[in-house]
Amino acid sequence: MKRLTTSGKRQRGVAAVEFGILLAPMILMVCGVAEFGRAIYQYDTLTKATRSATRYLSQFSPDDVTYPTGAAKCLAAYGNTTCAGQPLAPGLTTAMVVVCDRVNATGCPGQTFLNVSTYDNSGGTGVAAGTVNLVSVKISGFAYSPVQSFINVTGLTFSDISTVMRQVL
DSSP: OHHHHHHHHHTTTHHHHHHHHHHHHHHHHHHHHHHHHHHHHHHHHHHHHHHHHHHHHTTSOTTSTTOOHHHHHHHHHHSSTTOOSSOSSTTOOGGGEEEEOSSOOTTSTTOOOEEEEEEOTTTSOEEEEEEEEEEEEEEOOOBOOOSOTTSOOOSOBOOOEEEEEEEOO
16 A cells, blocks of 8 residues: 555646646647638638628729729729728738739739630631620738747748639620
């Protein structure tokens, strides 16, 4: 009986030591999951911002003299057309927002914004099929910055976030 008591005293504090060993990795894991969730939230915010700016521009013709490119950039970056208030995501500026349409597509290489013909089966000649105008709003070069300062993530830049919609004629 005496031997059991001595053995029990030797085991005292083992649970606290094991908890201390596991605490650091568990805290890092929880912080990592939180940062990953925050990054997904920011990406989703930027996606919704491009979608609302593209929807706004889809109501206008790019030939119109009052075509609101600046207002659309403000809408994508600040959530309003006047660039008032805080940006939707920390570090987001209107300089990161690119608008492309059939009049100006310089910021969107490889994309076509005017579809004027289609091919028939007889010989590959073009047949007029009407015109579809597209408008694209893209956020390019947005760098994610973590909340926790002990996580040193530098150079984490989202790929281009773009939305394309049909535009009025």
